[in-house]
Amino acid sequence: MEFCDECGSMMHGEDGVWVCRSCGFEKARDAGTESAMTTTEGQDTDSGPVDMSEVDDEEIGPTTEVRCPECGHDRARYEMKQIRAADESETRFFTCTECEHKWREDDH
Incomplete structure (x- = not known):
């Protein structure tokens, strides 16, 4: 995750640069720094509803x-x-x- 040096908002990666959607600030992406970052890309963020029908109230x-x-x-x-x-x-x-x-x- 990268944050804007100008306004502190989260930046988004677009075409080889980081772009701040709040103020428009851009800076070059660094592959070395990014390799240590954790992303949510490809992760299942919504596994759907949880079936609680067989769980006792006490649990x-x-x-x-x-x-x-x-x-x-x-x-x-x-x-x-x-x-x-x-x-x-x-x-x-x-x-x-x-x-x-x-x-x-x-x-x-």
């Missing part, structure tokens, strides 16, 4: 006691993700183990 992830706003069941799987600024708390995502309803909970 999918942790559960907690929380009331589903859809069916009122008291158990849900959860995961936490940092989707806002790093100095803010993570967002909790829940999936009801009974009806599969999904919801999220933010700290305000």
